[in-house]
Amino acid sequence: MNTTVVVSAGAPKMRTTPLARRFGSLVRAVAIIVALTWSLSPVYWMLATSFKTELEAAELRPTIWPHAPTLENYTALWNGSLPFVSFFLNSALTSIVTALFAVVIATPAAYALSRARFRLRRPIGYAILIVRMLPLIVLLAPLYLLLLHAQLLDTRAGLVVGFTTFGLPFAVWMMKSFIDAVPIEVEEAARIDGYPRWQILIKVVAPLILPGLVTTGAFVFMEAWNNLIYPLAFVTTLEKQTLPAALVLTFSGQFKTDWGGMMAAATVTTLPLMIAFFAVQRSMVRGLTSGAVAGA
Amino acid sequence: MERVKWLDSMVMPTIAVLAIVVGYPIVYTIILSTQDYNLVATEAARFVGADNYRKLVGDPIFWQSLRSTALYTFGSVAISAALGLAFALLTERFVGRRGRVARVLLLTPWAVPFVVVAFLFRYMYLQNGGAINALLLSMGVIAAPISWLNVSTLAMPAVMVANIWAMTPFFFLLLGAALAGIPNEVIESARVDRASAFSMIFRIKLPLLRNALFIGGLLMIIANFNDFAKIWAMTQGGPGYSTTTLVIYVYRQAFENFSFGYASAIGVCWLLLLLLFAVAYLRALRLS
Numbered sequence: 001m002n003t004t005v006v007v008s009a010g011a012p013k014m015r016t017t018p019l020a021r022r023f024g025s026l027v028r029a030v031a032i033i034v035a036l037t038w039s040l041s042p043v044y045w046m047l048a049t050s051f052k053t054e055l056e057a058a059e060l061r062p063t064i065w066p067h068a069p070t071l072e073n074y075t076a077l078w079n080g081s082l083p084f085v086s087f088f089l090n091s092a093l094t095s096i097v098t099a100l101f102a103v104v105i106a107t108p109a110a111y112a113l114s115r116a117r118f119r120l121r122r123p124i125g126y127a128i129l130i131v132r133m134l135p136l137i138v139l140l141a142p143l144y145l146l147l148l149h150a151q152l153l154d155t156r157a158g159l160v161v162g163f164t165t166f167g168l169p170f171a172v173w174m175m176k177s178f179i180d181a182v183p184i185e186v187e188e189a190a191r192i193d194g195y196p197r198w199q200i201l202i203k204v205v206a207p208l209i210l211p212g213l214v215t216t217g218a219f220v221f222m223e224a225w226n227n228l229i230y231p232l233a234f235v236t237t238l239e240k241q242t243l244p245a246a247l248v249l250t251f252s253g254q255f256k257t258d259w260g261g262m263m264a265a266a267t268v269t270t271l272p273l274m275i276a277f278f279a280v281q282r283s284m285v286r287g288l289t290s291g292a293v294a295g296a
Numbered sequence: 297m298e299r300v301k302w303l304d305s306m307v308m309p310t311i312a313v314l315a316i317v318v319g320y321p322i323v324y325t326i327i328l329s330t331q332d333y334n335l336v337a338t339e340a341a342r343f344v345g346a347d348n349y350r351k352l353v354g355d356p357i358f359w360q361s362l363r364s365t366a367l368y369t370f371g372s373v374a375i376s377a378a379l380g381l382a383f384a385l386l387t388e389r390f391v392g393r394r395g396r397v398a399r400v401l402l403l404t405p406w407a408v409p410f411v412v413v414a415f416l417f418r419y420m421y422l423q424n425g426g427a428i429n430a431l432l433l434s435m436g437v438i439a440a441p442i443s444w445l446n447v448s449t450l451a452m453p454a455v456m457v458a459n460i461w462a463m464t465p466f467f468f469l470l471l472g473a474a475l476a477g478i479p480n481e482v483i484e485s486a487r488v489d490r491a492s493a494f495s496m497i498f499r500i501k502l503p504l505l506r507n508a509l510f511i512g513g514l515l516m517i518i519a520n521f522n523d524f525a526k527i528w529a530m531t532q533g534g535p536g537y538s539t540t541t542l543v544i545y546v547y548r549q550a551f552e553n554f555s556f557g558y559a560s561a562i563g564v565c566w567l568l569l570l571l572l573f574a575v576a577y578l579r580a581l582r583l584s
Contacts, residue, residue, distance in 0.1 A: 024493075028386060032398065035383050039402050042461065045427055046416050060425045105313055108306035118304040124311070126578060131318050133574045135522045137546045138563040141328060141556040142321035165317050172310055197300050226409050228525035229543075233551055244411035248529050251415070259419050266412040277407035281400065284469055 046270075049263040050074070057260035073264035080261075082250055083239050088268065091242040094156050095224035098163040099217040102171040107213065110175035111205070115184070125176075132169035139165055140233055147234055154236050162230035167220040174219060178212025179205070211283070218280040225273055243269045322567070328560035335554035348561035357537055357545065358562065365541040367452065368527075369520040372459045373513055379460065380467020381505070384475050385497065399472070406465035414529030417458035421445050445531055448538040455530050455539055459523070467512055474508035475501065514577045521570060542566055 049057050050073050051066040077084040112118075113125050143162060144153070152158035182205065190200045231245035241249060247265060329348055333341035352358050383402055390398055408416070420427040423443035432438045444454040478501065486500050524543045527533065533540035533548065540548075542562065550559035 031382075031386055035386060036398070036401055038461070039405055039465070042413075042416050042420065043404055043408065045420060046412070049419070058425055062425055062427050062430050105309045109308075109310035112303055112306040116300075116303040116306075124307060128310070128314070129578070130571070130574050131314055133518050133570060133577070134318065134322075135543070135563070135566050135570050137522065137524070137543045138325055138567045139318065139321045140546065141550050141559050141563065142324035143317070144550075145324065145556070146321060161317055164313065165321075168310060168313060168317075197303070226411075226525065228411055228528065229547065232528075233547070244409060244525065244529075247411050247415060262415060263419065266415055270408050270412050273409050274404075274407045277403075278400070281403065284403075 046263050046266055049260055050267045052260045054258050054260050057258070057263070073260045074268075076261055077264055077268060082246070084246075084265065084268075086239050087241055087243045087246040090156060090159075090240060091225060091244070091269075092272065094159040094163065094242060095221045097156075098160050098167050098224045099221040101160065102164060102167040102220045103175070103213055103217045106168055106171035106216070107175050107209075110172050110179055111201070113172070114176050114179040115187075128169045128172050132166070132173065134165075136166065136229060140229065143230075144233060153234055154240055156240070158234050159231060159242070162234060163220075163224040163227060166227075167224060170223065171216050171220055174216045175209070175212060178209050178216070182208050215280045215283045218276045222273055222276050225276075325560045325563055325567075328557055329564045331557045333555070333557040333560075335556055341557070344557070348558050349565075351558065352561055352565065357540070358542075360537055361540045361542050361545040364452065364537075364539065365521060365543075368456060368459070368523075368539075368541055369517055372456050372463060372520055373516045375456075376460045376463040376516070377467045377471075377509060377513060379464045380469075381471050381509075383464065383468040384471040385501075387472065388475055402468055403465045405462050406469075408462065410462065410523075410525035411529045413458055413462045414526045417454070417461075418445065418530050421454055446535055448535045451531055451535060451539050455527055458530065459520070459526055462526070463516060463520075466516060470508055470512045471505055474505050478504050510580060511577075514573065514580065518570065518573055518577075521566075521573075 048065055051069045051071070052063070053068060053070055053072065056063060056067060109128075113121060113128075143165070147153045147158045147161065150158075152161060186208070187200050187204060190204045191197075195203070226244070227242075228244045228248065231242040232248065235241050235245065238246070238249065243265075247262075247269065251262065328341075330343060330345055331341040332344045332347070387395065387399055387402070390396075405413075421429075421444040423429065423441050423446075426441070426444075428444070429438070429441040433441065442450065445451050482500065482504070483496075486496055491500060522543060523541070524547065527539055527541060527544055528547070531539045533544040546559050546562050546566070549555050549562065
């Protein structure tokens with residue numbers, strides 16, 4: 001990607017004078033600084049506030065950096081009155097289990113959609129893609145009743161069911177795009193060497209799509225971690241809540257004026273997502289547009 | 297490669313799971329939409345035919361939330377796409393370590409959970425002690441602090457700014473990748489033809505980005521139609537109904553009024569509308 005950019009950047013420019021060029025790069029530099037400020041200052045503000053005392057965070061004239069930096073907001077999460085650790089564990093567990101479940105179920109399906117040639121292949125592929133675009137809100141009431149009858153309301157398992165509604169179709173399409181990228185010749189060569197199909201799958205295909213498995217899992221994890229509507233609707237006991245829902249529910253109580261505490265909680269909620277995000281950042285484009293090559 | 301029968305059946309687990317967690321609920325929601333079903337009422341649900349749909353047609357809040365959804369969605373997506381494009385063009389020639397760092401930093405908002413985006417902006421929008429008011433006051437843009445999220449005409453734009461902040465990296469990433477994919481010969485020959493910077497962007501690069509813009513735009517339109525977390529955590533749809541989008545309205549009907557029947561009817565309309573977009577998306581994919 002970078003090499004092409006280098007070539008075009010190094011090419012001679014014919015129309016611009018040195019002065020105009022200097023002016024151009026000055027404008028560009030200013031624009032970049034503005035863009036970086038816009039993107040980063042809210043994140044900085046969150047971090048800075050999380051190290052401020054309750055009093056300083058509520059100051060009428062906000063201080064740009066914490067004048068009396070404190071870790072109190074973070075330690076209060078650990079041993080405060082709210083079961084913050086359970087919130088974190090609930091979020092982590094439900095998101096990880098959803099990601100694992102989705103990848104395990106989706107990968108064989110993605111392989112079949114990519115390689116097999118059965119008659120319903122296309123319609124099934126499109127149907128899964130449409131499910132992916134469904135508004136979650138349509139499923140809200142019936143899923144609630146389904147979980148109620150299955151006695152899964154107010155449980156982590158119920159949340160995993162909810163998260164699966166968007167995680168699974170997404171995982172199918174993303175895994176398919178990774179499998180599509182594996183040249184079929186690799187499999188054919190193994191076939192000629194006399195390996196049975198199932199051994200080809202495990203010994204040849206699986207190692208090749210391992211990065212895809214990790215990326216897909218990370219994406220599903222991020223979406224589940226981000227979800228607010230299902231935990232809010234399906235979980236009634238506060239101890240069983242996920243982080244995002246707990247932030248919303250407890251804000252009216254403990255955090256009402258304690259913005260330092262709130263921002264510390266927000267930072268802890270952000271960290272796992274940041275880590276997952278930067279781990280898979282390179283394959284991001286493929287993930288976001290997976291299904292974009294549906295007809296191919 | 298020769299056909300192996302059991303390969304085909306590998307789609308079955310996915311289909312079975314989706315049939316339970318998506319297929320069944322959709323059928324159920326259509327049935328619910330023809331019933332007068334109240335979760336907390338003592339009497340059993342009864343069939344009311346198209347009553348819920350008739351109620352919906354005459355419900356001013358439904359139409360208002362439809363308009364709000366359109367404004368929220370199309371406004372945010374258009375501005376985010378423009379900003380993302382500007383970022384992509386700005387960093388186009390960035391190479392090496394510094395360029396990579398700058399790109400990653402510009403992506404950061406994408407890694408912030410929606411609920412955190414909401415609370416972060418809520419804090420910055422505070423009337424007393426909010427960073428945005430402090431900044432605008434010190435620059436002399438406003439004379440007195442404004443309670444952004446509590447004024448019905450300002451709440452929607454304020455929520456949209458937070459949404460745009462969070463969504464811009466998506467377009468930046470997508471368009472950046474598409475820009476890098478433009479064949480070098482195209483740019484070179486335009487340069488030889490002495491294309492001005494303006495026509496280089498608007499006549500040469502933009503038309504080549506059309507596909508990426510279109511696909512990204514549609515994906516984000518669908519995502520924003522469904523956005524719940526940011527709006528709910530910032531305003532809960534208020535003040536009044538000024539930031540109530542359809543998703544918020546359905547949630548309120550279902551979990552504050554417990555009228556599952558009516559909520560389902562709105563959901564079904566919503567479903568049909570979204571299917572239109574999904575079909576448009578699929579058709580566009582086939583054409584591109």
